[in-house]
Amino acid sequence: MASYSVNAAGVAHARRLIDRRQYVRRSEWGSAQPSAAQETAYLERHGWDDYAGWFLGLTDGAADETKARYGFVYGDFRRIHRMGIIACLYRAAEWRHKAVERAAYDLLQYFDDATA
Numbered sequence: 001m002a003s004y005s006v007n008a009a010g011v012a013h014a015r016r017l018i019d020r021r022q023y024v025r026r027s028e029w030g031s032a033q034p035s036a037a038q039e040t041a042y043l044e045r046h047g048w049d050d051y052a053g054w055f056l057g058l059t060d061g062a063a064d065e066t067k068a069r070y071g072f073v074y075g076d077f078r079r080i081h082r083m084g085i086i087a088c089l090y091r092a093a094e095w096r097h098k099a100v101e102r103a104a105y106d107l108l109q110y111f112d113d114a115t116a
């Protein structure tokens with residue numbers, strides 16, 4: 001099983017999106033989550049630095065500038081989704097990626113406090 005570290009750039013980007021009110025409070029994450037084709041299209045238009053900002057986790061040992069490097073997407077490449085954060089939290093908890101789980105939990109609290 002892969003191990004992950006927290007993507008500080010992804011956390012910072014998520015907080016900026018929340019601060020700018022670029023979020024979706026309620027969504028069907030299964031439908032809103034970007035597909036592999038959408039990820040590729042975004043990457044081609046925006047590059048690796050912008051792409052990396054949409055993920056809470058970095059796959060340990062994966063090469064930089066590969067899709068395999070990034071895990072735990074939380075938004076649709078335009079806005080952060082509360083359900084995306086929750087999906088990250090649950091998936092990280094399920095597979096015992098504690099650092100990512102904590103980052104997702106903290107981000108969820110930040111989201112909820114900012115949008116209350």
